[in-house]
Amino acid sequence: MDLDTIISTLQAMIRFATPITLAALAGVYSERAGVVNIATEGMMLSSACIGFLASLYSFAAFGQAGPALALGLVAALLAGLLLALLHAVVSIRYKTDQIISGTVINILAVGATGYIYRAYLATGAPTSPGAFPYLSELPGIGLLFGLLEQIPLLGPILFRHKPIAFLMLILVLVTHYVMFHTTWGLRTRAVGEHPKAADTLGVNVYWMRYVNVLVGGLMAGLGGAWFTLEQVGIFTPNMTAGRGFIGLAAMIFGKWSPIGALGAAALFGLAEAIQPLLQIFFRSFPYQFFSMIPYIITIIVLAGVVGRALPPAADGQPYEQA
Amino acid sequence: MAEVAKTVQAPAPSSGGAAMVWRVVSGLIVPTLAVVTALVLGGVVIWLTSGGFGAPGEATQKTLAAYQGLLDGAFFNERSFSETIVATTPYILAGLSVAFAFKGGLFNIGAEGQYFLGAVSAAWVGYALPLPPVLHLLVALAAGFIGGGLWGAIPGYLKARTGAHEVIVTIMLNYIAFLLVDWLVNSPLRAPRSSAPKTPDILDTAMLPRFFPAPDRLHSGILVALFAVVIIWWFLNKTTLGFEIRTVGANRDAARYAGMNVTRIFVMAMGIAGGLAGLAGGVEVLGLQHNLPAFFSAGYGFDSIAIALLARTNPLGIVPAAFLFGALRNGADLMELRSGASKQIISVVQAMMLLFVAAPAIIRALYRLRAPKDAVKEAPLSRGWGG
Numbered sequence: 001m002d003l004d005t006i007i008s009t010l011q012a013m014i015r016f017a018t019p020i021t022l023a024a025l026a027g028v029y030s031e032r033a034g035v036v037n038i039a040t041e042g043m044m045l046s047s048a049c050i051g052f053l054a055s056l057y058s059f060a061a062f063g064q065a066g067p068a069l070a071l072g073l074v075a076a077l078l079a080g081l082l083l084a085l086l087h088a089v090v091s092i093r094y095k096t097d098q099i100i101s102g103t104v105i106n107i108l109a110v111g112a113t114g115y116i117y118r119a120y121l122a123t124g125a126p127t128s129p130g131a132f133p134y135l136s137e138l139p140g141i142g143l144l145f146g147l148l149e150q151i152p153l154l155g156p157i158l159f160r161h162k163p164i165a166f167l168m169l170i171l172v173l174v175t176h177y178v179m180f181h182t183t184w185g186l187r188t189r190a191v192g193e194h195p196k197a198a199d200t201l202g203v204n205v206y207w208m209r210y211v212n213v214l215v216g217g218l219m220a221g222l223g224g225a226w227f228t229l230e231q232v233g234i235f236t237p238n239m240t241a242g243r244g245f246i247g248l249a250a251m252i253f254g255k256w257s258p259i260g261a262l263g264a265a266a267l268f269g270l271a272e273a274i275q276p277l278l279q280i281f282f283r284s285f286p287y288q289f290f291s292m293i294p295y296i297i298t299i300i301v302l303a304g305v306v307g308r309a310l311p312p313a314a315d316g317q318p319y320e321q322a
Numbered sequence: 323m324a325e326v327a328k329t330v331q332a333p334a335p336s337s338g339g340a341a342m343v344w345r346v347v348s349g350l351i352v353p354t355l356a357v358v359t360a361l362v363l364g365g366v367v368i369w370l371t372s373g374g375f376g377a378p379g380e381a382t383q384k385t386l387a388a389y390q391g392l393l394d395g396a397f398f399n400e401r402s403f404s405e406t407i408v409a410t411t412p413y414i415l416a417g418l419s420v421a422f423a424f425k426g427g428l429f430n431i432g433a434e435g436q437y438f439l440g441a442v443s444a445a446w447v448g449y450a451l452p453l454p455p456v457l458h459l460l461v462a463l464a465a466g467f468i469g470g471g472l473w474g475a476i477p478g479y480l481k482a483r484t485g486a487h488e489v490i491v492t493i494m495l496n497y498i499a500f501l502l503v504d505w506l507v508n509s510p511l512r513a514p515r516s517s518a519p520k521t522p523d524i525l526d527t528a529m530l531p532r533f534f535p536a537p538d539r540l541h542s543g544i545l546v547a548l549f550a551v552v553i554i555w556w557f558l559n560k561t562t563l564g565f566e567i568r569t570v571g572a573n574r575d576a577a578r579y580a581g582m583n584v585t586r587i588f589v590m591a592m593g594i595a596g597g598l599a600g601l602a603g604g605v606e607v608l609g610l611q612h613n614l615p616a617f618f619s620a621g622y623g624f625d626s627i628a629i630a631l632l633a634r635t636n637p638l639g640i641v642p643a644a645f646l647f648g649a650l651r652n653g654a655d656l657m658e659l660r661s662g663a664s665k666q667i668i669s670v671v672q673a674m675m676l677l678f679v680a681a682p683a684i685i686r687a688l689y690r691l692r693a694p695k696d697a698v699k700e701a702p703l704s705r706g707w708g709g
Contacts, residue, residue: 090684094683096680097680103431108670108674108677110624110669111668111671111672112666112669115666115667115669241497245493245494249490286509288501289501295495296494296498
């Protein structure tokens, strides 16, 4: 294996880790505030679909790929936000079991995106504006990234990316700072660990939970946009293929911390990135077994660490104000 | 043990006949309103996506045509009713699987994967293992149950031993099951000289008999499903083991304190749940398909959760809930044909039903119903990651 293969594999690792990390960040915001969120899968699927739909129709209307993709991204974020709002209302206001609420959203997403696909995308859809370009190909900041890519070894691995992948790396750092170095983060964690104590000290438990679940929805929306607007430029039903759930496993493996989640997501990303290599080396081995690797790793990781990784104490428990 | 049984079961017997009837009726109010509300909202979605505001008359006609088509397709066309029962059969077994796991405090999202493992096991026994008539069918059904049961027992064991949450483990096992069955059907079990990847046809001795001559497809799988409902109801309510499963589901710590082996109960509850879903796959192969193609079916995993919740995890309630879903699934094609509204709208309607059933507070607020006065604190269906 030569150096170029190693570099491009590590680059692909970060690329494939992007939606998984964003799903994990969605979980970190939501669960640090005490709301279990297994709806990230459905949120990402919906965002992928809605974002793609919006980019198609705005491309048809304006004829320019850049603005169309930008509008698609906005639509994807809004879709994530909307489903997060549904999850928040059902689980915070109506105090429904949060895992059931998340499952409902996942089912709703499969049905609704399937409906949209059949009604608007399967036949007679306008042409796609394509996908996001590499950062170095963007006007303005492209020059800077063109230079950064030239750094030996690390340059192509860290900077030869499209916008959402790079934004993901930034958001991991931002989330770490917000969660552990700001008042907001302290209050969020307090609400997730001991809502009653936080309430007594004047923290608005419901407000903190709503906002954090919604921020999580934005993260999932960005993760969904990665599939259609950055990675492939088309939408196919169920294309998220469990990445939202794998993201939750990454969050647990990373002990509900953003940087830990990135590390775990990188492991899953690597499992995907090496698949083409494995298929070349073991040509006669059925490909289905290589495709199982990320799912098997997820189970091993969960079985191996969950007992030792403690969730926020009030995670999953509705709060009833006295 | 007996002491605990007495104290936990004490509130169960009702005071009299009238009270009993009222309990049943009041229990039906929320699910019924949930179904009706979801169907109405589904109509609104069809109306809107058929250009509701632009051409209101046409959109209304289209919406009505959609629901008329749904009804005709589900009940009134030739053989529709048979086909609805055919569609109901796997739903009963898969819904029962999820409901059974809920009773033990476990959330089985893995019915789909267990279904496939059961289907492939039953198909293999059906074509590769020549046995005398009745015995062959029984062995093939048992293979379906065992195939799904082993696949289901894995998350039960992992949860009990390591704390790995069954929601994520069962979902991961679903993906692994798809890939595994895809490989099996494409390579080792593939029928020779067949253009599409599928297993060979099962032998006549393994087929579930049909009630009417072809082309009617109503098969005796429905009897297997109804028999399973009765057995599970009896098992949960009349046996010590069933009582232990319900106790673990209601309060794990109390169960452990009372000396129950929670690990064993978890593995058994998920194993039986997986077995029921596997039986659904087996019945579908032995009664309907007669072989297992690649990409055989989809959607049983999530639908079965909706059915279990609609039935409020009551085994007897599974039958009407599954019938409703079977009718919706069967009527969807004609609905699409008559109105042009994509049949995927049915999944949206089902998701809304599930939402309203899972959050009864929404339905109560919508129809200004009072919360039940004797609000018996229901056991939580599932918990956060901790337990």
